[in-house]
Amino acid sequence: MARIVVDPITRIEGHLRIEAEIEGGFIKDAWSSATMFRGIEKILRGRDPRDAWFWTQRFCGVCTTVHSIASIRAVEDALKIKIPPNAQLIRNIIMGIQNVQDHVIHFYHLHALDWVDITSGLKADPTKTAALAASLSDWPNNSATYFKGVQDKVAAFVASGRLGPFANAYWGHPAYKLPPEANLMATAHYLEALEWQKDVIKIHAILGSKNPHPQSFLVGGMSIPIDPDSQNALNADKLYEIKRLLKKSQEFVEKVYIPDLLAVASFYKEWAGIGGGLGNYLSYGEFPDANGNLWFPSGALLNKDLSNVIPVDQGKIAEYVDHSWFENSAGAGKGLHPFEGETEVNYTGPKPPYKNLDTDAKYSFVKSPRYEEKAMEVGPLARILVAYASGHKETKAAVDMVLGKLGVGAPALFSTLGRTAARGIDALLIAQQTPKWLDELIGNISKGDYRIHNNENWDPSTWPVEAKGYGFHEAPRGALGHWIRIKDQKILNYQAVVPSTWNASPRDAKGQRGAYEAALVGTPVFDQNKPLEILRTIHSFDPCLACAVHVMDVNGNELVKVKVS
Amino acid sequence: MSNEKKSGVPEKSEHGLEKQGYSIGEILKQRGVSRRDFLKFCTAMTAAMSLPASFAPSVAQALDEVKRPTLVWLNFQDCTGDTEALLRAANPTVGEIILDILSIDYHETIMAAAGHQADEALEQTIAAHKGKYLCVVEGSISMKDGGVYGCTSGRTHLEIARRVCGDALATIAIGTCASYGGIAAAVPNPTGAVGVSDAVPGITVINLPGCPCNADNLTATVVHYLVFGKIPVMDSKGRPLFAYGKRIHDNCERRPHFDAGQYVEHWGDDAHRKGFCLYKMGCKGPATFHNCPTQRYNEKTSWPVASGHGCAGCSEPQFWDTMSPLYRRLPNVPGFGIEATADKIGLGLVAGAAAAFAVHGAMSALRKDKEPQETKEG
Numbered sequence: 001m002a003r004i005v006v007d008p009i010t011r012i013e014g015h016l017r018i019e020a021e022i023e024g025g026f027i028k029d030a031w032s033s034a035t036m037f038r039g040i041e042k043i044l045r046g047r048d049p050r051d052a053w054f055w056t057q058r059f060c061g062v063c064t065t066v067h068s069i070a071s072i073r074a075v076e077d078a079l080k081i082k083i084p085p086n087a088q089l090i091r092n093i094i095m096g097i098q099n100v101q102d103h104v105i106h107f108y109h110l111h112a113l114d115w116v117d118i119t120s121g122l123k124a125d126p127t128k129t130a131a132l133a134a135s136l137s138d139w140p141n142n143s144a145t146y147f148k149g150v151q152d153k154v155a156a157f158v159a160s161g162r163l164g165p166f167a168n169a170y171w172g173h174p175a176y177k178l179p180p181e182a183n184l185m186a187t188a189h190y191l192e193a194l195e196w197q198k199d200v201i202k203i204h205a206i207l208g209s210k211n212p213h214p215q216s217f218l219v220g221g222m223s224i225p226i227d228p229d230s231q232n233a234l235n236a237d238k239l240y241e242i243k244r245l246l247k248k249s250q251e252f253v254e255k256v257y258i259p260d261l262l263a264v265a266s267f268y269k270e271w272a273g274i275g276g277g278l279g280n281y282l283s284y285g286e287f288p289d290a291n292g293n294l295w296f297p298s299g300a301l302l303n304k305d306l307s308n309v310i311p312v313d314q315g316k317i318a319e320y321v322d323h324s325w326f327e328n329s330a331g332a333g334k335g336l337h338p339f340e341g342e343t344e345v346n347y348t349g350p351k352p353p354y355k356n357l358d359t360d361a362k363y364s365f366v367k368s369p370r371y372e373e374k375a376m377e378v379g380p381l382a383r384i385l386v387a388y389a390s391g392h393k394e395t396k397a398a399v400d401m402v403l404g405k406l407g408v409g410a411p412a413l414f415s416t417l418g419r420t421a422a423r424g425i426d427a428l429l430i431a432q433q434t435p436k437w438l439d440e441l442i443g444n445i446s447k448g449d450y451r452i453h454n455n456e457n458w459d460p461s462t463w464p465v466e467a468k469g470y471g472f473h474e475a476p477r478g479a480l481g482h483w484i485r486i487k488d489q490k491i492l493n494y495q496a497v498v499p500s501t502w503n504a505s506p507r508d509a510k511g512q513r514g515a516y517e518a519a520l521v522g523t524p525v526f527d528q529n530k531p532l533e534i535l536r537t538i539h540s541f542d543p544c545l546a547c548a549v550h551v552m553d554v555n556g557n558e559l560v561k562v563k564v565s
Numbered sequence: 566m567s568n569e570k571k572s573g574v575p576e577k578s579e580h581g582l583e584k585q586g587y588s589i590g591e592i593l594k595q596r597g598v599s600r601r602d603f604l605k606f607c608t609a610m611t612a613a614m615s616l617p618a619s620f621a622p623s624v625a626q627a628l629d630e631v632k633r634p635t636l637v638w639l640n641f642q643d644c645t646g647d648t649e650a651l652l653r654a655a656n657p658t659v660g661e662i663i664l665d666i667l668s669i670d671y672h673e674t675i676m677a678a679a680g681h682q683a684d685e686a687l688e689q690t691i692a693a694h695k696g697k698y699l700c701v702v703e704g705s706i707s708m709k710d711g712g713v714y715g716c717t718s719g720r721t722h723l724e725i726a727r728r729v730c731g732d733a734l735a736t737i738a739i740g741t742c743a744s745y746g747g748i749a750a751a752v753p754n755p756t757g758a759v760g761v762s763d764a765v766p767g768i769t770v771i772n773l774p775g776c777p778c779n780a781d782n783l784t785a786t787v788v789h790y791l792v793f794g795k796i797p798v799m800d801s802k803g804r805p806l807f808a809y810g811k812r813i814h815d816n817c818e819r820r821p822h823f824d825a826g827q828y829v830e831h832w833g834d835d836a837h838r839k840g841f842c843l844y845k846m847g848c849k850g851p852a853t854f855h856n857c858p859t860q861r862y863n864e865k866t867s868w869p870v871a872s873g874h875g876c877a878g879c880s881e882p883q884f885w886d887t888m889s890p891l892y893r894r895l896p897n898v899p900g901f902g903i904e905a906t907a908d909k910i911g912l913g914l915v916a917g918a919a920a921a922f923a924v925h926g927a928m929s930a931l932r933k934d935k936e937p938q939e940t941k942e943g
Contacts, residue, residue, distance in 0.1 A: 006680035007718045010673045013645045015717055035716040037707075038642050039755030040748060048890040054877060055885075058748045061646020061777060105652070113677045153664065162633065162668045168686040169677030194660045198653045202863045209872035210862035212649040212777055216872040218832055223874040225838040232840025232871070345755065347713045354719045365714075453832035535679055546644045 001028065004528050005356065007035070009538055011110040013062040014545025016504065018538060019357060020520060022528050030513075030520035032504050033357055033364040034549045037325075037345060044494040048460075049075045049486050050219045052494060056482065057213055059496065060547040064212040065098045065204070066475035067496065067547070070482040073471025075219045078486055079463055084451035085290040087221035089441040090207055092287050093242065094214065095473075096434030097203045100249050102476040103380070103427035104257055106542045108193040111420065112186055114536045115264050117176040118166060121184035122155055129181040136259035141192065150188040170532045177267045186264065189256055200249040206238050221453030226445055239442055246435045253424075253431040261424040262405050265417055272408055275416030275537040277519030278375050279304040281382035282502070284312060284481070286474030287433070295433065296395075296474060299386040300371060304414050306389040314470055314481065317497060320368040323361070323506040325349060333509035335370060338483035338495040339468060365549045368505040368514060369497045377515040378478030378502045379541060381422040385413060394433070398425045416519070419540040426476075460489040475499055477542050500548035503541050516541060589628045589666055589791075603628075609656035613785035613860065614797075615807040627792035633665070634791070635698040637690055638672040639729060641722040642715050642749045642758055643704025646777035647740040648674045654780035655864040667787070670698075673717075684718050691732055699787070700733035702726065705742040705749045706764040709757025727765050735769040735796055736761055739783060741879055744772035744803070751885035762803060771796055772803035774855075776879035781860050782808040802882055804854070813850035813876050814898075816858040819843065829873075837873055847892035848875030855880040 007017035015036040021028045044055055052075060056067035069091060076083065126148040133142035157163070170176075178186070201211045207224050208214025216223040227233035285298030299309040318335030321328045327346045330336055348362050357363040370376070387395035388410075402421055403410060412418055457463065468485045478499035485493040505514030513521070516538055525533050590603060607625040611618060640648070652659050663669055670690040671683070678686050690698065704722075707714035712721035730736040738761045741747040749758035762770040773782050786805060789797045797805035814820065822828070822842040829837040829846050844851070853876055857868040869876055878888035 005719075008673050008679065008683055010676050010679040010683050013674070015640070015715070036642055036722075037714040037756060038705075038749040038758070042753065042755050043748070043751045043885075048892070051889055051891040054891055055748065058644050058646070058776065061644040061649045064646065064649065109675065118677075157664050160633075162670075164663055164668045164670055165672055165676040167670065167676075167678065168682045168689075170682075171677075191660050194652070195658060198655065198658070198863070201653065202866050205863035205866035207872070209867045209869040209874065211653065212646045214872075215869040215874045215877065218874075221832065223832060223872060225833060225873050227838035230838050230840065233838045233873075345714075347710060349713065351711065352713060352716055352719060352721045352724070450838070451833060455831050455833070458832070530682070531680070 002528055003356065004531060006531055006534055009535070009543070011113065011535075011539060012543040012545065013060060014543065014548070016538070016543050016545045017357070018516070018520070018534055019359060020525075020531070020534060022525050025524055025526070027520050027523045027525060027534070030517045031357065031359040031363060032366070032506060032514055032516040034366040034504060034545050036545065037365040037549050038546075039345060041494045041496065044491050046490050048489070049078070049484060049491050050458075050460075052484065052491060053217045053219070054215075056494075056496065057217075059498070060544055061212045063098075063102065063475055063477060063544055063547055065094055065214060066473055066480055067482070067498075068214075068217040069095060070471040070473040070475075070480050070496070071484075072217055072219050073473065074469050074482040074484045075471070075486075076469070077471055078467040078469025078484055079219075079457045081220050081454055081457050083221045083454055084449075086226060086441060086444055086449060087452050087454075088288060088290060089437050089444070090222045090224065090452070092437040093434055093441070094204060094207055095286065096430050096437065097200060097246070097249060099476045100253060100427045100431045100434070101197050101201045103423050104193055104252065105197050106423065107257060107261065107420070108186075108190045110542065111539045112190060112264075113169065114532060114539055115176070115268060116178060116186040116190075117171055117173075117183050118154065118187050119158070119171045120176065120178070120180045121187045122151060122158065122180075124151065124180035124184035126151055126184070129184045132181050132263075133185050136263055137255040139255040139259075141188070147184055147188055150191065151184055154187060170530045173527070173530055173532050175526055175532050178264065182263060182267070186260060189260055192256070193252075196248070196252050200245050200252075203242050203245050206242055207234070218453055220455065220458055221451075224452065226450040226452055228445060234445075239438070239445075242438055243435065246431075246438060250431040250435065253427050258424055258428055261421060262402065265406055265421060268417060269406065269408065271417035271536065272412035272415045274523055275419070275519045275540060276304075276414040277521075278377050278513075278515050279414060280371075280374050280376045281385050282312065282371055282376040282378050282479050283383040283386040284472040284474045284479045285386075286383075287437075296383060296387050297390040297392055298472075298474075299390060300376065301382075301385055301389060302374065304411075306385065306410065309386060309389050314472070316372045317481070318370055318373075319497065319501075320370060320508040321362075322368070322509040323359075324364050324367045325362050326367060335373070335508075338470070338481065338497055339485065339493070341493065341495050364504075364506040366501055366504045366506060366545075368508040369502050370508055370512075373508075373510070375505065375508065375512045375514055375518070376502055378499045379419065379423075380426040380476070380478070381413065381419045382478055383474055384422040384425050394429055395425070398429055416537045416540045423542070463489060466492075477544055477547075478502065498544075498547040500541075500544045504543060504545065504548045516543070588632055590625070606656050606661075610785055610788045613656070613781045613808075614789050615810070615856075624788065624792050628788070633668045634787075635690060635694045636667045636669050636701060637687065637698060637729060637733075638669060638701040638703065639722075639725060640673050641702065641704035641706050641726070641743070642756070643740070643742060645674055645703070647703045647743075648672070650777040650780045651783065653863055654784055656781070657784060662784070667699075681718075687729070691729055695732050697734055699790075700730050700736045701739050701783075702730065702736060702743040702761045703739050705746045705758035705760060707749070707756040707758050708764065709755075714756035723764055726761060730761060730765045730768050730770075733768070735771060735790070736765075737783065737786060738762070738770055738772045738774075738803075740778045741774040741776045741884065744774040745882040747776070748885055750883070769796065770803055771799065771805060773808070774804060774880040774882075776877070779808075779857070779860055779862060782856070800854070804880070808856045808860070809854045809880060811854065811856065813853045813855055813858055813870075816856070817850055817870060818858060819870060832873075843870060843873070843875040844898065845894055846875050847890070847894055849878030849884070849888045849895060850876040851895055851898045852888070853878040853881055853884075
């Protein structure tokens with residue numbers, strides 16, 4: 001049995017290391033380790049709760065809005081603040097375009113090179129490539145001249161002998177199955193998507209000053225004023241520009257992303273039987289309307305059972321540190337609810353430089369969150385499965401369309417390919433839904449409703465001495481929760497359990513694997529010196545490690561002693 | 566006496582960036598980029614470098630002569646926000662940067678290779694181009710406990726930085742974390758995080774703070790080097806003057822409202838909708854040196870103040886402690902002249918906030934801060 005290490009896992013956010021044991025060409029066991037730690041939650045103690053969104057936003061610059069959203073929701077929950085409908089709609093639009101843009105970047109720039117051999121595209125016939133592309137959609141760039149141009153560009157780049165970020169990769173690996181024409185088409189769209197993503201995300205700049213790290217979030221609403229009669233506020237000009245960019249976003253997803261996804265998937269159908277993993281899924285639901293009803297439903301599924309959607313209860317979440325580089329005074333094998341957390345970082349891994357981690361002991365800066373002691377997978381697949389199983393009309397139609405075109409049944413979703421397909425379905429649904437929130441916003445403004453912020457509890461002197469709350473957000477990468485305790489107008493405790501904490505988690509006290517680890521077991525590896533297959537399954541989760549690694553650090557016990565006035 | 570660092574031709578500059586293959590101008594032509602678009606790019610770069618428009622032809626000529634320089638990009642204690650900012654670059658676009666302008670031989674977020682193939686790519690690059698490559702660092706570097714809080718490929722980021730930055734022609738610290746330690750270095754700095762110039766003393770570092778860095782300032786810095794063959798003049802905090810030479814407050818489109826005493830008092834009030842000054846809502850523009858008001862973000866679409874939210878001071882060292890809370894008014898902001906530089910006034914202005922930071926260091930859960938005295942305006 002051979003033990004291999006893939007570190008760094010590239011084309012992800014953050015620092016992830018995978019160790020795997022391979023036997024007979026298949027992964028027998030795997031360990032997921034996060035190797036970078038900052039301790040932002042510890043840094044948050046004692047700060048102004050209204051600032052928390054700005055700090056937690058820096059958990060991650062890829063999921064650049066998601067921690068802001070979860071944070072302001074947690075504070076608003078703690079202080080019982082209801083936000084105006086326009087602020088909700090603006091947040092929905094910001095979340096919507098974040099999701100779509102993030103998924104497209106993931107598919108083309110982080111994941112595609114696991115399936116697409118750029119060098120093979122040099123052998124493609126541009127005319128046949130154009131015919132292939134035209135058979136998939138009526139995207140205007142589907143001409144032979146266009147694909148010839150891209151091919152020439154790539155050829156000149158390769159001829160320069162300096163491949164930059166494309167050097168030393170797994171080109172020519174037998175696991176690449178696409179014909180040259182499909183490879184050329186995907187390469188062309190890799191470059192187009194690079195242009196597209198910087199344009200559509202200008203919606204964040206219009207509504208929030210910049211991207212990454214937009215700066216218009218506020219506890220109680222948003223800071224972008226609305227006034228059709230002002231040049232310094234959201235006016236008709238800016239709303240129209242958002243409308244144009246949303247249309248551009250939707251068109252690209254419908255005419256490029258989904259067709260490419262289906263085309264690539266059709267050559268890799270065996271991956272619908274690989275990488276399934278845990279089979280337990282958790283989704284918090286998302287996109288509230290003015291009454292707080294969620295457009296995507298929340299729920300949990302166990303053991304791939306789509307007939308039973310279990311309601312989510314945040315009280316059933318606990319984090320374990322038995323294999324994480326933290327200490328926990330609750331004792332071995334005990335999990336702590338985020339409100340009760342009390343954890344200190346304590347690195348006990350090997351002294352660098354090291355070759356292997358001791359995976360029988362602690363081996364990651366990521367903790368192990370569990371739902372009723374069960375390891376769960378979160379992300380677009382969980383979100384889509386929960387919505388599908390809940391009978392969500394739009395989701396059901398989109399899933400059935402994709403399954404139908406690929407000629408596979410619903411069980412194909414429980415896989416590496418299913419995860420990648422669900423991300424596309426998710427982007428499609430949200431790209432089609434977001435313009436409706438914009439129309440609603442325009443409708444409100446037409447009626448003279450310019451409210452963007454609820455000032456009632458802005459002043460900390462209006463707050464109770466102690467308060468606690470949580471904020472859920474179904475982020476592009478899945479179920480995200482922030483928990484906050486406030487005392488004397490300051491943060492007493494802050495805790496985030498983020499999507500990649502669920503997915504990248506190491507084993508828990510019972511030895512239950514995290515989602516990455518479970519999904520890797522049984523994955524074939526053709527050449528253990530070039531473990532392309534590991535990248536396929538890991539990338540199908542869209543890891544985001546800066547998010548995943550955090551520490552809660554609280555005087556939990558002290559809080560118990562303090563009387564609430 | 567000015568305490569600005571002298572414009573530096575770095576020690577290794579006699580080697581310069583290597584000549585390799587075609588010039589950028591030739592490559593762009595070969596890739597079907599028209600001369601017109603190339604000149605448009607040069608004009609945009611000229612503006613980003615705060616040069617008069619008449620310099621555009623010189624920029625074009627210089628770029629015509631320079632070959633694709635090698636660049637390695639290291640991610641340490643980061644959030645990848647600066648990489649995302651790079652993806653939003655427009656002049657040139659990231660596609661042009663990767664394919665035409667630079668040879669980005671190592672960048673974990675975008676590179677195809679992984680694991681030991683990625684390691685090999687790094688090792689081959691720094692061996693083959695020793696002393697001649699540019700290094701970009703994103704994220705702070707943990708110094709505590711031997712640097713165990715940041716490892717890649719089983720080695721600490723500290724070790725990687727010392728080796729890779731040490732052999733670079735120059736290192737660009739992108740973002741506030743790489744420049745000064747950033748968020749991870751905020752009190753109580755659990756991992757002993759520092760910026761590159763503290764982790765790797767004695768090397769040439771150009772700091773491009775901002776959270777994230779404006780990608781235009783990165784491309785302008787690289788082009789500045791390609792055009793002039795030397796690194797830009799920097800202030801005492803290692804920031805190029807072309808991008809950080811002026812206070813936000815002095816270039817702010819809302820400055821007239823500050824001078825006229827017209828302030829936003831509540832989020833969403835009439836003054837907020839009319840675009841009045843955000844000073845009372847905690848704007849840190851009066852203490853922050855950055856070109857946000859002129860350069861703006863996402864192809865000049867907007868910047869924080871234009872979206873109705875104050876500046877957070879994100880390009881200043883230790884701003885996480887000295888400029889917070891976010892919504893607390895800066896104390897003692899008189900209307901001083903626009904000739905001031907960061908070195909002359911920056912420290913004085915945040916002194917009140919810095920005192921709060923010292924208290925913050927000894928913070929306990931039960932402590933209550935006294936708010937510093939606020940300047941009454943308007």
